[in-house]
Amino acid sequence: MGEPMDIGKKKSPSISDVAALAGVSISSVSRYLNNGEHLTSGKKQSIARAIQMLDYHPSILARGLANSRSNTIAFFAGRDLLYGVVDCIRGVEDAAIKAGAMVNVVLFDEQQNFDSISQTIKSTLSTNPLGIIINQPRYGAACDEILRDAPEDTPVVLVGGNRRPGQCQLFTHDDEGGYAITKYLLSLGHQVVHHVAVPENDEAQTRQSGWRKALEEEGIPVPPPYIASWDPKDAEKIGWELGQEDGVTAVFVGNDEIAMGVMRGLHSVGKRVPEDISIAGFDDNPIAGLSIPSLTTWRQDFELFGAGAVKLILNRVNGSAEVENDAPYNIGDNSAQLVVRESTAPPPSSHGSMK
Amino acid sequence: MGEPMDIGKKKSPSISDVAALAGVSISSVSRYLNNGEHLTSGKKQSIARAIQMLDYHPSILARGLANSRSNTIAFFAGRDLLYGVVDCIRGVEDAAIKAGAMVNVVLFDEQQNFDSISQTIKSTLSTNPLGIIINQPRYGAACDEILRDAPEDTPVVLVGGNRRPGQCQLFTHDDEGGYAITKYLLSLGHQVVHHVAVPENDEAQTRQSGWRKALEEEGIPVPPPYIASWDPKDAEKIGWELGQEDGVTAVFVGNDEIAMGVMRGLHSVGKRVPEDISIAGFDDNPIAGLSIPSLTTWRQDFELFGAGAVKLILNRVNGSAEVENDAPYNIGDNSAQLVVRESTAPPPSSHGSMK
């Protein structure tokens, strides 16, 4: 009974197998696994050897049950997975794996009925996650639900989205980027910079607010921004309009894909980029380097972002709350920067200024 | 002792709370949860009500432990997440949620040392997943390891990648697509179609083999394909070369992003697309509609693909093996199709054929 040489190869070894092989109690193995304290080095060694020989891996399930704290980080995001989110997930996965944790990616369909979303959230939470990351919580209801259901001692980190007072929340450099890009365009000699905004709530810290600030600083009247949708066709239409408007020589577009759509619209009315009109995007989506012309844009390191969220969770779990809940937090300051490519240039010879 | 009115709001209710409230045994609640058989309708109702009132959700952890089968599907993919994989994940998530299952997305870094990957795999498997999906197993070692460690009764579905005999494996329509695109280009009047291949093993059923077949069918000598890397810069260089070669009027490129790189190279030597050279891509990446000119390409429904993988797993779990392990499987035949856009046209007036 309990011979270590079973033939049925697939039943994976449990902690009791290890204990038996090492000749110690289950408790000791557990201690070894968790911190290694209070153990004779002799026992330590034999346990280590047993684990080694058996190729033992603790059951995440059992641990989670016993601990009421599983070794998993729940990552929630909308199913549309806009650019940036994927990189963020990658950053989360990498950081989690390094810390020996798993990631549970949960995508909720923002169109879906709330009940279904709520079910998913509750099931996920029944997993006793170590911590929770919510990416770009644009869909308020789902975010609310998660926040409501999460146990009080489970750290939650929001990434992007509207500011939610009282929550630990990471922000991208949207405002800073919008400001920098606009400044750059002005420095090229443009009299004014127009803006095509991504569909988002007009909050204080956005690409749009950065653009606005840069203009106001120079005393330039702020033209009404165009509001794009996520549909590229709309972007084309906007480009088509912009191309026919007078005095437009520089446009800062809220993201790279929309910028490409705008360029198509411009092209359709015979405007050249950057000879006639300069275009700048945002994000540094890999495609920004592939368009003709390639796009000047603002790069952000979303992987670093995801990694940062994991770090915050781990810190909290370990008791050190590096960030106050009520203070938004910008991460990785050296990871964001202007990337100048082919789509921006000085304005066409500036005769005829309307001064 | 056991009053249902605890104030501490966050401790979520367990099956015993439900049993107590409903006035039945835990076993009965469990039966209700699992199939609803052998229960008086009276009991059923009171259990239902109790679940309702308590907002009870079974613990995935405990279920997984007790069942040696958790309600989770493990999805493995390389961390680079090439286009298509993200859509596939989405399809997997949707289908899983509909079936009441969770998805555990695990990204392994193909550069990483094998030990680390192996650890991650074993931890994931310790979760007793319902089934396993491995996306594009390009990194053989990781795939081998998963296959080795997976319990025999856990269904594994491979998505794409090199054919692994004996495994249940889903394939995209690469061969068919390559064939169709090449045929289309020939039908436009081009004498020959060149090919820029994505970096992949040259197996039987690829975009490249489809291209080859189409050419051979017409008795056209097959020119040596260019082999691209995943680096767009290389694609530009290839475009630059192609633009200077004689007699090149049509190029089928193995994926949309690389096609955009090729177009940049062509543009840099003054070749116009499609007036001088027709370009076709592959995948119907959203960016294919945004380039100037927009790309003719071959669309595949990767979401359907992911959903198909889930369906296969669920079928197996339920005992009905719809697909034989030793037969590769193409899914969703009506989901793949040629998409004609602006980048393809008849060849420039065909005087001077080298016949």
Place this chain on the structure above:
DNA sequence: CTGAAAGCGCTTACAG
């Protein structure tokens, strides 16, 4: 149809 009991694999006080 239904309940008491054992077990899934671990952790955590509790006694040595």
Place this chain on the structure above:
DNA sequence: CTGAAAGCGCTTACAG
């Protein structure tokens, strides 16, 4: 330092 025991929340034979 170390082990026996109870418990985490569920499921599954086993007896009614």
